[in-house]
Amino acid sequence: MQAAPNLSDYRPTENLARAETMPARWYTEPEFLALEAEKIFYKTWQPVGRLEDVMRVGDYFSCEVLDQPLVIVRNREGDLRAFYNVCPHRAAVVAQGRGNRNSLQCKYHGWTYDLDGKLLRAPEFEGVENWKAEAVCLKPVRVEAWGPWVFVNLDSTADPMSATYADIEKEIAASGFNLEEMRLVERRDYLIDCNWKVYVDNYLEGYHLPIAHPGLFRELDYDQYRVETHRLYSKQYAPIRDVEAGDVRDRRYVRSGEAEEDALYYWVFPNVMLNVYLDNASINIIIPVGHDKTLTIFEWYFEAPGTGEGWESMQQIIAFSDEIQQEDIELCEWVQKGLKSKAYDRGRFSATRENGVHHFQTLVHEFLTKD
Numbered sequence: 001m002q003a004a005p006n007l008s009d010y011r012p013t014e015n016l017a018r019a020e021t022m023p024a025r026w027y028t029e030p031e032f033l034a035l036e037a038e039k040i041f042y043k044t045w046q047p048v049g050r051l052e053d054v055m056r057v058g059d060y061f062s063c064e065v066l067d068q069p070l071v072i073v074r075n076r077e078g079d080l081r082a083f084y085n086v087c088p089h090r091a092a093v094v095a096q097g098r099g100n101r102n103s104l105q106c107k108y109h110g111w112t113y114d115l116d117g118k119l120l121r122a123p124e125f126e127g128v129e130n131w132k133a134e135a136v137c138l139k140p141v142r143v144e145a146w147g148p149w150v151f152v153n154l155d156s157t158a159d160p161m162s163a164t165y166a167d168i169e170k171e172i173a174a175s176g177f178n179l180e181e182m183r184l185v186e187r188r189d190y191l192i193d194c195n196w197k198v199y200v201d202n203y204l205e206g207y208h209l210p211i212a213h214p215g216l217f218r219e220l221d222y223d224q225y226r227v228e229t230h231r232l233y234s235k236q237y238a239p240i241r242d243v244e245a246g247d248v249r250d251r252r253y254v255r256s257g258e259a260e261e262d263a264l265y266y267w268v269f270p271n272v273m274l275n276v277y278l279d280n281a282s283i284n285i286i287i288p289v290g291h292d293k294t295l296t297i298f299e300w301y302f303e304a305p306g307t308g309e310g311w312e313s314m315q316q317i318i319a320f321s322d323e324i325q326q327e328d329i330e331l332c333e334w335v336q337k338g339l340k341s342k343a344y345d346r347g348r349f350s351a352t353r354e355n356g357v358h359h360f361q362t363l364v365h366e367f368l369t370k371d
C-alpha cells in the first residue's frame with residue numbers, strides 16, 4: 001500500500017478573488033492517484049459502456065473503473081446487473097469482451113454463474129468444508145442506464161444518479177434534445193502526458209479561448225461565455241455567435257433560432273463531460289492511467305445516423321472537435337511540465353473566467369479529505 005499523500009498544504013478559499021489554485025504537487029506526485037481512486041473514482045457514477053450493447057437478455061460486456069474489472073449483464077428478468085468481474089475461486093475473470101450467453105463461465109477452472117451472479121456449477125468441489133455453493137456469488141455493483149450509456153458506482157451507499165443527473169436530464173429534455181435516441185457515430189481515444197486534473201481544469205474555463213483556440217473563438221460569443229456551478233456539476237454557457245450575412249460557410253454551427261439554447265455543455269464531477277447540440281451529442285470521459293498520463297475518450301452520437309441535413313456536417317463536427325482537442329493536448333502537456341518546475345507552486349484565478357476550475361479543485365479537496 002502506497003503512503004497516503006500529505007494534504008495539509010491546501011485548504012481552498014471560498015472567495016474566488018482571493019483563492020489560490022491547488023498546489024503543483026497535487027498534480028505531480030504519484031501518491032495522489034491511489035487516494036483519488038479510492039475517494040473520488042470509486043465513489044462517483046462512472047460511464048462504462050453503451051446501453052445498446054446490453055439490450056437483450058444474456059447480453060454482457062466487460063469493462064473497468066480504473067483498475068477494477070467489472071461485467072455488465074442483462075438478466076432473465078430484463079434488468080441490468082453489474083458485478084466485479086472476479087471469480088471468487090482464484091480471482092480470474094468470468095467474462096471477456098462482449099457477447100450474449102445464458103451464463104458466465106470463468107476461464108480458469110470453469111465455475112459457472114447465472115445472470116444474477118449466483119454460482120451454478122463448480123466442478124470437482126465435493127467434500128470442501130465450510131463452503132456452500134448456494135452462498136457463492138459474484139460481488140454486485142450499482143448500475144444505472146442514462147441516455148445511451150451505462151453507468152456504475154462502486155460505492156454501494158452512493159446517491160442514485162438522479163441526485164446529480166436529474167436536473168441535467170430535465171434541461172436537456174426542455175431544450176428539445178433527445179439523448180435516448182442518439183446512436184454512436186465515432187469514438188476517438190487520446191492519450192495525454194498530463195495529470196487528469198490538468199485536463200479537467202483546462203476544460204472548465206473559457207479563459208484560454210481567445211489565444212489557444214482561434215477557430216472556436218470565432219464561433220462563440222465570448223463576452224457571454226460563463227460557467228454556472230452546481231453541487232457536483234457545472235454548466236458552461238457558450239452561445240454560438242449569430243451568423244452575419246455572407247458568413248455561413250465558415251461556420252460549423254449555425255444558430256437554429258428555435259431552441260432557447262443552441263448547445264449545452266456539462267461537466268459532472270469528476271470526469272464526465274457532455275456536449276449536447278441539436279441533433280448530435282458527444283461525451284468525453286477522462287481516465288487517469290497514471291499520475292501523469294490521461295486517457296480521454298471522445299464519443300460522438302447522432303440522432304439518426306446517415307440521414308438529415310446535419311449528417312453531412314457530422315464529419316466536419318468531429319474534425320473540428322479533434323482540432324480543438326489537439327490544441328488542448330499541447331497546452332495540457334506544457335502545463336504538466338511546468339507544474340514539475342522548481343519555479344511554480346500555485347497560481348491564481350481570473351475572478352470572471354475561472355470559477356469552474358475553482359469549483360472543481362474545491363471538490364477534489366473535499367472528496368480527498370472526507371472520511
Ligand code: FES
Nearest residue numbers: 087089090106109
Ligand atoms: S478462478 Fe474461476 S474457476 Fe478458478
Ligand SMILES: [Fe+2]
Nearest residue numbers: 202208213328
Ligand atoms: Fe481548450
